[in-house]
Amino acid sequence: MEERKAYSRDGVLAHLEMLEAQAHELALKQEEKEQQEEKLAGLKARVQELRARRDELRAKLELQQKRLLEKGGAETHPEQPSARAVLEWKIKSVKALLQLFYLTGISGKLTKRGVCFCISTAYEGTYLESYYLDVLTKPEVQIQRHSVPIFIPLEQIAKKYLQTDIRRFLSVLSDHLNAYAARRYQADQLQERFSDRLEGTLQRNSLCNLLVFHYNVPSDGRSFLFTARLLYADPCCSLPTEAIISCTPDAPAALAEVAAAHSDAFRRAALHKAFDSFSKAEETQDEALISPPGSP
Amino acid sequence: MDEVVAEYIRRTVLKIPRDEIMGVLRKWGFLSETQLGAINFRQTKDSISQEVVQLCEENSADIKQAAILDIIYNNIYPNKRVWSVYQMKKTGEETDLFDFTNFKKKFKRRLQSALKNVTISFREYEDNAIWIRIAWGTPYTKPNQYKTSYVVYHSQTPYVFISVSVLKSNLPLLCQALVVASNYHDIREMELRSHCLNSLKDIVFKRYSQNFQTHYPKQEKNVATENVDVRIIQEDKSEKERIQRVNREVFGDGPQPKLEFAQYKLETMFKSDPKMDVLEKREPFRCLVKFSSPDLLESLKSLVPAGMADAPLSPLLTCIPQKARNYFKIRERKGVLPGSFVRP
Numbered sequence: 221m222e223e224r225k226a227y228s229r230d231g232v233l234a235h236l237e238m239l240e241a242q243a244h245e246l247a248l249k250q251e252e253k254e255q256q257e258e259k260l261a262g263l264k265a266r267v268q269e270l271r272a273r274r275d276e277l278r279a280k281l282e283l284q285q286k287r288l289l290e291k292g293g294a295e296t297h298p299e300q301p302s303a304r305a306v307l308e309w310k311i312k313s314v315k316a317l318l319q320l321f322y323l324t325g326i327s328g329k330l331t332k333r334g335v336c337f338c339i340s341t342a343y344e345g346t347y348l349e350s351y352y353l354d355v356l357t358k359p360e361v362q363i364q365r366h367s368v369p370i371f372i373p374l375e376q377i378a379k380k381y382l383q384t385d386i387r388r389f390l391s392v393l394s395d396h397l398n399a400y401a402a403r404r405y406q407a408d409q410l411q412e413r414f415s416d417r418l419e420g421t422l423q424r425n426s427l428c429n430l431l432v433f434h435y436n437v438p439s440d441g442r443s444f445l446f447t448a449r450l451l452y453a454d455p456c457c458s459l460p461t462e463a464i465i466s467c468t469p470d471a472p473a474a475l476a477e478v479a480a481a482h483s484d485a486f487r488r489a490a491l492h493k494a495f496d497s498f499s500k501a502e503e504t505q506d507e508a509l510i511s512p513p514g515s516p
Numbered sequence: 517m518d519e520v521v522a523e524y525i526r527r528t529v530l531k532i533p534r535d536e537i538m539g540v541l542r543k544w545g546f547l548s549e550t551q552l553g554a555i556n557f558r559q560t561k562d563s564i565s566q567e568v569v570q571l572c573e574e575n576s577a578d579i580k581q582a583a584i585l586d587i588i589y590n591n592i593y594p595n596k597r598v599w600s601v602y603q604m605k606k607t608g609e610e611t612d613l614f615d616f617t618n619f620k621k622k623f624k625r626r627l628q629s630a631l632k633n634v635t636i637s638f639r640e641y642e643d644n645a646i647w648i649r650i651a652w653g654t655p656y657t658k659p660n661q662y663k664t665s666y667v668v669y670h671s672q673t674p675y676v677f678i679s680v681s682v683l684k685s686n687l688p689l690l691c692q693a694l695v696v697a698s699n700y701h702d703i704r705e706m707e708l709r710s711h712c713l714n715s716l717k718d719i720v721f722k723r724y725s726q727n728f729q730t731h732y733p734k735q736e737k738n739v740a741t742e743n744v745d746v747r748i749i750q751e752d753k754s755e756k757e758r759i760q761r762v763n764r765e766v767f768g769d770g771p772q773p774k775l776e777f778a779q780y781k782l783e784t785m786f787k788s789d790p791k792m793d794v795l796e797k798r799e800p801f802r803c804l805v806k807f808s809s810p811d812l813l814e815s816l817k818s819l820v821p822a823g824m825a826d827a828p829l830s831p832l833l834t835c836i837p838q839k840a841r842n843y844f845k846i847r848e849r850k851g852v853l854p855g856s857f858v859r860p
Contacts, residue, residue, distance in 0.1 A: 336728055352728035367728065370721040371672040376609055425614040425671040426644040432617070455611045 325398070326390050333358065339394045341401035343458065344490065348401040353393075361386065371426040372396050373455070395456040402458035403428035406491035414495050419445060429455065431491075437467075437478060438502060444471045446479065450486060463487050517573045524582050524661050525572055528589055529565040537564060540592060544585050547571050579661070583637040587649045590666055591641070594713040597666065597679040601708040601716055601840070602691065604674045604700035612699060614671040616640060623648070623697035630689050635659045644670050650690065652683050665690060668713065674700070675720045677713060707843035715773035719840050725768030759820050762827045766834050772813035778842045780805040780832065785848055800848065813837065 328337045334356040341348040353366040361382055368374045374393065381389035407428050411418070414435075423432040429452040436443040445468050450460040463486035465479040485494040532540050534557065541547055551571045557564060572581075590597065620638050627634055633653030640646050648667040653659035665686070668677040676694055680687055691703045710716050718724045750756070786801035809815045816833050819825040828834075836842055 338728070354728060365722065365725065367722075370675070371670070373609070423616055424644075425616065427612075427614070427672050429611065430613045430615055432615075451613055453611060453613065 326394055334361075334364070337390060339390070339397055341394075341398045343398070343402040343405050346405065348405060351397055355386075368393070368397070369400075369426070372400060392456075399452075399454075399456045399458045400427060402490075403452060406458070407431060409490075409492035410495065413492055417495070427455070429453070431460075435495075437475065437482075437498075439472070439475060439478070444468060444475060446482070448482070448486065450491075458490070460487055517577055518579065520661065521577060521579050521582050522569050522573065524579075525577065525585060526565045526569045528582070528586055529568050530561055531589060531593075534561055534564070536592070537561075537568075540585075540588060541568065543588050543592075544581075546575060546577065546581050546585070551575075579635060580637065582661070583635055583649055583651070584639060586661075586664070587637060587639045587647050587666075590649075591639070591647055594668075595711045597681065598709060598711055599668075599677045599679050599713050599716055601706045601720055602676045602678055602694075602703050603706050603720075604676065604695060604698065605702040605704075606674075606700040612672050614698075616646070616671070619646070619671075619697045623693050626693040626696045627689065630692075631655065631686070633657060633659050635661065646671065650686075652686055667694065669694070669698070670717075670721075671698075673721070676703070677716060707841040709777070709842065710775045712774040712776075715775060718773045719837050724773050724837060725770050727769040756821075759827050763817060763820055766828065767813075767817045772811070772817055773837060774814075775812045775836070775842050776808060776810065778807040778812055778833070778836060778844075780844045780846055783845065783847050807833075812842075 325340045325342065326337065327340075328335045330336075331354065334354065337353045337355060338350055339353075340350045351366070351368050353368065354364040356362050356364050363374075363378060363382070366374065372393075373396070377389060377392050377396070381392060407422060407424050410433070411422050417435050419434040419436060421433075424430070431450045432448070434445055434447050437446050438444075447466045449462075449464040449466075451462040451464075452459070453461040463483040465483045465486075467475050467479055482494070482498065485497055488494075489497065529537060538552065538555075538557065541552055547568075551574070555564065555567050555571070559567075624636050627636060627650070631653070633655065635649075635651040637649045638646060639649075646667075646669045648669070650665045650667070651659040651661045652663045652665070663682050665681070665683075666679045667690070669675075678687075678690070680690075695701065695703050706720075708716060708719065782803040782805065783800040785799075813836065816829065820827045820829060832844065832846075
């Protein structure tokens with residue numbers, strides 16, 4: 221035991237020291253390890269967080285890109301047209317339809333108790349007045365009120381067609397109104413543009429279906445007074461059915477031909493256009509007199 | 517120049533307000549521009565009229581020109597007279613080729629064949645209105661220029677507007693001449709009278725209330741946003757709006773034709789509590805109700821919005837323009853006749 225005693229005294233303590241040191245080291249290592257592990261876990265969590273954030277941002281970016289592409293009308297996104305776009309298209313096509321009706325002259329709009337018709341008149345490219353009719357459909361088809369002039373035979377036309385064939389009614393009425401507007405337009409044009417050639421006033425009536433006027437016709441340096449009497453017996457026609465042209469008794473016989481020509485012109489062309497043609501014919505006549513054909 | 521003519525011209529000029537005399541004389545066109553320029557308008561109307569007569573003397577005015585001046589005066593101031601509306605009827609449906617020259621000839625011939633002593637003058641206006649002035653005499657006396665009737669007729673229409681101040685006995689003669697000259701068969705007086713000639717035309721030609729629903733709606737007049745205190749609340753706003761809407765439906769949007777009277781002759785039974793026994797005999801209680809106003813239809817239109825009557829107004833009042841009458845006879849409702857019990 222003595223050997224062991226002497227032996228272990230140096231060895232045991234040293235051994236213990238050694239063990240202690242070892243334990244200490246192990247403990248340290250353990251601690252370190254634990255710290256490391258903690259750190260790792262922490263870092264791992266952070267990584268998770270960052271990954272999630274990255275995914276979020278990515279998704280956002282994608283969405284924005286999608287939207288941008290949509291606005292640019294990309295082919296890559298054939299989506300449903302929005303309700304707003306559909307509505308706008310509908311309004312546009314209805315407006316175009318209404319414009320079409322306006323151009324045909326007869327249009328209508330539903331009202332609370334029936335329909336409001338609008339008959340637009342025009343003559344040779346010029347829009348003239350529009351006339352309206354408020355038609356009730358209950359208890360029976362009747363005209364509640366209208367802006368048709370009193371001298372147009374509206375009641376007559378209504379009696380014939382309103383109950384049975386409303387389209388015909390509108391068509392016949394439109395013919396009457398258009399013809400009246402055309403006749404009035406021609407008479408107004410005559411008074412405005414050829415006032416210098418007319419002598420006295422133009423005699424007309426409400427329907428402009430009988431016109432009487434006097435105008436000068438030059439011939440051989442003198443001017444002769446012609447009297448025109450235009451009758452428009454057809455209420456739906458804008459050209460006269462009869463054109464009676466007479467000259468003063470002292471007019472030369474040759475003018476009878478001119479009168480016949482004028483009568484013809486009035487029956488074929490619009491009043492102001494016929495007058496235009498007279499002026500032109502007279503001009504060429506004058507030119508022929510001044511420089512007879514064949515001369516230099 | 518005839519004394520009668522001179523005096524007539526003088527009196528006609530006196531009727532014109534001083535500022536308008538030049539305009540009227542110009543329209544007349546009988547005096548030249550230099551003559552018109554010579555008139556001193558700063559003097560009294562008496563003196564002005566004397567001057568005008570003097571100038572007319574220089575131009576030897578006769579009754580024809582004086583009559584035209586009178587027509588022009590009445591055309592510019594038609595509301596000084598009471599106008600009645602007459603309606604003509606014809607059976608044929610052929611288009612009427614109205615010839616003014618022919619009309620004048622026929623009218624004169626018809627009238628003068630019955631009564632020689634008349635002065636007849638015509639004047640046509642831009643709106644196709646024909647004015648006729650007739651000065652009446654008797655079979656034994658010359659026409660009295662102060663006893664005149666005026667007729668306004670738009671060609672190819674069945675309505676004639678007549679102002680007969682005196683001598684109602686000549687009316688049948690006048691009506692006959694009109695019917696013959698305009699190629700109609702019959703004429704009757706409508707129960708429509710007023711001072712305002714244009715309003716009468718508006719009513720029979722149906723020229724009033726012409727606001728139609730078009731596809732291009734007129735901009736709704738934005739009610740001026742007054743500086744109303746926001747703290748003030750209108751309690752009956754919806755009721756007011758309802759009244760406005762109903763009023764609009766009945767009267768339309770535009771200005772109403774101008775009438776001065778509406779007369780209702782009642783021949784209905786007096787309805788009273790039988791215990792009160794006011795009338796012993798069961799016979800119609802005759803009563804005349806007359807509404808008068810400077811502008812009757814406008815005032816009727818404003819009755820409900822002003823709170824003086826309940827909406828809707830009685831159809832007896834609101835039917836005036838549509839029925840084209842302002843003189844009514846109301847008899848007892850018979851049997852099961854609904855609504856209108858007005859007899860023409």
